[in-house]
Amino acid sequence: MKWLASIGLSGTVLALFAAVTSIAIGWTYLSTEEQIEVAIRRAEAQQLLEIFPIGTHDNELVDDTFSIASNTALLGLREMRQGYRVRLSGRTVGVIIPTTARDGYSGDIRALVGIRRDGSVAGVRVVAHRETPGLGDKVELRKSAWVLGFNDRSLSNPALNSWSVKKEGGAFDQFTGATVTPMAVILATRRALEYATLNADTLFESAGDPS
Amino acid sequence: MSSPSFQQLTLNGLWKNNPALVQLLGLCPLLAVTASTVNALGLAAATLFVLIVSNTAVSVIRTIVSDTIRLPVFVMIIAAAVTVTELLMQAYSYELYQILGIFLPLITTNCIILGRADAFARKNAVPVALYDGFIMGVGFGAVLVLLGAIRELLGTGALFADMQLLFGPSAAAWRWQVFAVDYPFLVAILPPGAFLVTGCLIALKNQIDTSLERRAQAKAAAPVAGSKRVRVTGSIS
Numbered sequence: 121m122k123w124l125a126s127i128g129l130s131g132t133v134l135a136l137f138a139a140v141t142s143i144a145i146g147w148t149y150l151s152t153e154e155q156i157e158v159a160i161r162r163a164e165a166q167q168l169l170e171i172f173p174i175g176t177h178d179n180e181l182v183d184d185t186f187s188i189a190s191n192t193a194l195l196g197l198r199e200m201r202q203g204y205r206v207r208l209s210g211r212t213v214g215v216i217i218p219t220t221a222r223d224g225y226s227g228d229i230r231a232l233v234g235i236r237r238d239g240s241v242a243g244v245r246v247v248a249h250r251e252t253p254g255l256g257d258k259v260e261l262r263k264s265a266w267v268l269g270f271n272d273r274s275l276s277n278p279a280l281n282s283w284s285v286k287k288e289g290g291a292f293d294q295f296t297g298a299t300v301t302p303m304a305v306i307l308a309t310r311r312a313l314e315y316a317t318l319n320a321d322t323l324f325e326s327a328g329d330p331s
Numbered sequence: 332m333s334s335p336s337f338q339q340l341t342l343n344g345l346w347k348n349n350p351a352l353v354q355l356l357g358l359c360p361l362l363a364v365t366a367s368t369v370n371a372l373g374l375a376a377a378t379l380f381v382l383i384v385s386n387t388a389v390s391v392i393r394t395i396v397s398d399t400i401r402l403p404v405f406v407m408i409i410a411a412a413v414t415v416t417e418l419l420m421q422a423y424s425y426e427l428y429q430i431l432g433i434f435l436p437l438i439t440t441n442c443i444i445l446g447r448a449d450a451f452a453r454k455n456a457v458p459v460a461l462y463d464g465f466i467m468g469v470g471f472g473a474v475l476v477l478l479g480a481i482r483e484l485l486g487t488g489a490l491f492a493d494m495q496l497l498f499g500p501s502a503a504a505w506r507w508q509v510f511a512v513d514y515p516f517l518v519a520i521l522p523p524g525a526f527l528v529t530g531c532l533i534a535l536k537n538q539i540d541t542s543l544e545r546r547a548q549a550k551a552a553a554p555v556a557g558s559k560r561v562r563v564t565g566s567i568s
Contacts, residue, residue, distance in 0.1 A: 130400045137392075137404050141411035148415045152422040159425035253366075254486075254517040 170261075171216055171234035171243035172206045179207040181216070188218065194315040196220040196308065198228065203323075206234070212324045213237050217315060221308035225300040226250040229259070233312035237324050240277075244270040244309050249301075256301030266293060266302070275313050283310040334459050344466030351474040351529075352536050356442040360434045361475060362525035366486070369493045371479025373427045375472030376497075377416050378438055379465070384412040385444055386464030389452040396453075405448045406439075413439045427496045443471060474532065481528050486520035488512040 161182055168181040185202040188195065197220050206214035214236045221229040229249040234242035244267050246259045258264040269292060283306055284290025285299055294302050316323060335343075350356050357378070365371040388408045396404050417435050420428045428435065438444070447467055452460040484490055488510045494502035518524040 126397075126399075130397060133396065134400050134403060137407050141407045144411050145414045145418075148418050152418045155422035156418070156425075159422060163425055163429070253520055254515055 167232065167245060167247060168204055168216060170245055171232060172214055176242075177206045177208050177213065179205070181206060192315070194311040194318075196222050196228075196311070205323075214242055215316065215323050217312045219308045219312045219315075221304035223300070223307070224249060224251060224304045225256050225298070226252065229301070229304055229308065231305060231308055233309055235313060235316045238274075239313065239317060239320075240272050240274045241270045241309065241313065243268075244305070246305065251301045252298065255295060255298040258295050258298070259301055259305050264295075266295070267305070269293065270309055273309075275310070275317065280310075283307065334455055337459075337462060340459070340463050341466050344463065344470045345473070346470075346536075349474065349536075350443045350446075350467055350471040352533050354443070354446070355533075356446055357471060358529070360437060360441060361471075361478065362522060362529065364431065364434050365475055365479040365482055365525060366520045367483045367493065368476060368479040368491055369427070369496050370430055371475040372472075373424075373431055373497060374434060374438075375468075375475040377420065377431070377435060378441065378443070378475075379468030379472055380416055381409065381412045381438055382444055382447065382464040382468040382471075383461060384464075385409045385448055386452040386460045387457060388412070389448040390455060390457045390460035393453045401453065402445075402449070405445060405453075409444050409448070410439045424497065430496065443467060478525070478528055478532065482519045482524060484509060485516045485528075486518075486524065487515055 165180075165182045172181065181204050184205040184207065186205065188197060188201055188203050190197045190199045190201075195217065197218060201218040203218060204216040205212050206216065214234060216232050216234045219231050219233055221231065227250045229246060229251065231244055231246045233244050236242050245261060246267065249257070249259065251257050251259065258266055261267050278291035282289070282291040285292055285294035285303055285306065287294050287299060290306070292302065292306050344350075348354060351358070351361055360374055360378075364374045385405070385408055389405055392404070413436060416438070417428070420431075420435065447464060451463050455463070480490060483492065489506055489508045491505040491507055494505045498505075516524075519528070
């Protein structure tokens, strides 16, 4: 029955190692938990602050959220996501809407669209995509300034039917060698603006607003 | 078999038995994460850390682990080391953690780590095993960074972009636009380019080895000038 004893021994040693390694992982997890939380929040806040920089609001954007369901028309979200309210002296001066363009060249393009109370774009930032490096990835601010061309646009600037690339009679530049990607982002931004217009009352809490 | 000297270990780890160029291990992360120097450097640092920790741990426990269960134990140790590295990176270098993405936990499957643990660390003393882990990590890291730099230079015309992800905000100024490109050599930063540049590096190394060998052989065979023996027996007519 020697083999039984040797299996027993092996099993015990394995279990021992499993315990030791689990403790090591657990201890590291607990020691870094707080710092990780801080890092994640900072990354999220940084993105939001790019759209509505520090002078434009006085609330903590990361905390002032509202949920948007996944099947919401116009936004194309695949799952429930958070929108953010931008306040100044208690009044909602803007919102940041998450949007998903399902017609990207290589899949979904997720973006955040910042919209001011007057219906103009405060900024658009692409947060996730799988577009071709060097071609479609110019929608990222890190790769080119193209996405800044949305700043201050609205549904009347340009007119609704000019929300397209210049090649097709629209007002926005396309990228040499890539049209599908910029078009996807342009249309997603337009749809976000339309969503904001349709839901202005709830988003900007302007029911009963004296203005 | 006596324990190899530190000099031997260094030569092996960096050149003769380089994990990436000779052993051809860990090629998946090598090819996928080296599109820029900073990414390559981040993965190199993580892999080096895990190699050192796992080689040391395996060497420490080498007498108490029997052959039958050694592999599961090694994998557990490596997985723990990688998870700890991942958590630390998530806490202190979050942007780089996001960029490395899935390749950080995949370090567990990097054959170099299990390979060194089983082939070397479990048969050698702790200082030697630690150093082997270190030098193999450096050898792998050197290839990673070289590859990253070449691909970044060819593909974007710049070097050391986004170094602030590793070295803090002041490192953003290290970016050096070597030449301006309107139409970058895209292949270099896509996977096929990774294969091509790696292949060239392996070929270059083999070429260097061959010419070094040839030179060594030529030196050994060449007779010293003037040493030809003069015939002093037999009839000369």
